[in-house]
Amino acid sequence: MHTNTSAFPVSIVGAGPGDPELLTLKAARRIAAADIIFYDALANPGLLDMAAPACKKVEVGKRGGQNSTPQLLIHQHLIRSAQQGLKVVRLKGGDPFLFGRGGEECLALRAAHVDYEIIPGITSGMAAAAYAGVPLTHRHRSQSVIFLTGHEARGGQAPDWARHARAADTLVIYMGVERIADICAGLLTGGLAAETPCLAVQWATITQKQVQAPLQQFSAAIHAAKLGSPAILIIGAVVDLADICGWFPGEQALPVQCLQQP
Structure with a gap:
């Protein structure tokens, strides 16, 4: 039986290509259970409507030629939030491991001894x-x-x-x-x-x-x-x-x- 909760403090979630209906069921459950969501510019903002009203939503988007959140700062946000005991979702456009810098975030979390899971998305x-x-x-x-x-x-x-x-x-x-x-x-x-x-x-x-x-x-x-x-x-x-x-x-x-x- 599936539950809405995860044993991992951080879920790195693929948001898919754009259409919210292409999100996986597991990704939807993690968004619904999150205390805080750090989301990309290319993740459909409609996905945030799946989150609980009390969930904090933080944009950490990257777009070429525009103001972007430094990658190291994103790492710090994820680590700090997990260490505070929050259920963290890192919502990334497409799939986290295909040109999504998901690997860099995993390495940073592992170095800080923070457990995580990867939820693939449609690239x-x-x-x-x-x-x-x-x-x-x-x-x-x-x-x-x-x-x-x-x-x-x-x-x-x-x-x-x-x-x-x-x-x-x-x-x-x-x-x-x-x-x-x-x-x-x-x-x-x-x-x-x-x-x-x-x-x-x-x-x-x-x-x-x-x-x-x-x-x-x-x-x-x-x-x-x-x-x-x-x-x-x-x-x-x-x-x-x-x-x-x-x-x-x-x-x-x-x-x-x-x-x-x-």
Whole structure:
């Protein structure tokens, strides 16, 4: 029999890609039982309505180019709250362990001798593809998929897109819109065909604005549609299946032929 309580003082919870109904049952129970919730900017704020009225809710969001909560300060908040005997939920967009810094928070908690649990969430890369009707793997089109981040850590090396071009049949790129020109140029240099199908999905599972174009036109299509973050980029032959398998009534932004007009 399931209970609403956890034996762990800290629950690191995946909030999923956006649609509140995609939250797991365990995640919903932890939110309902929390004394304090530290939530990301990309976690749907509607999820906080599941919390008890007395629960304290603290935004610790990170968004590129905007004021963000330092990661070390988030660690301190989690540790201090747990040491005070509170039931803590760290609510993270998508999945905590896929470009979510969940590993860094686990290491900080372990160093402070604070016990925790990890509750996975649906990552936005998988959700964006599913809602667009793009199977990331397909027996006849894609036998491998790789998840990549579109930017480097502060002080780190920039991604080698030429090397990534042949890393898998399907590429799923997070946080790549701002670097889209460099990404496309690198993939072309690495040998990916100019006609490779590409799809960008903004606000997956919610409003879901989509841009589809071949690789050589992908950057121009994204800029023409004024598509911005948060967005997922999907590159590979499986993208063509969106025309057949797409089902979610999101916005299809600016067909490719519009870009070819003088």
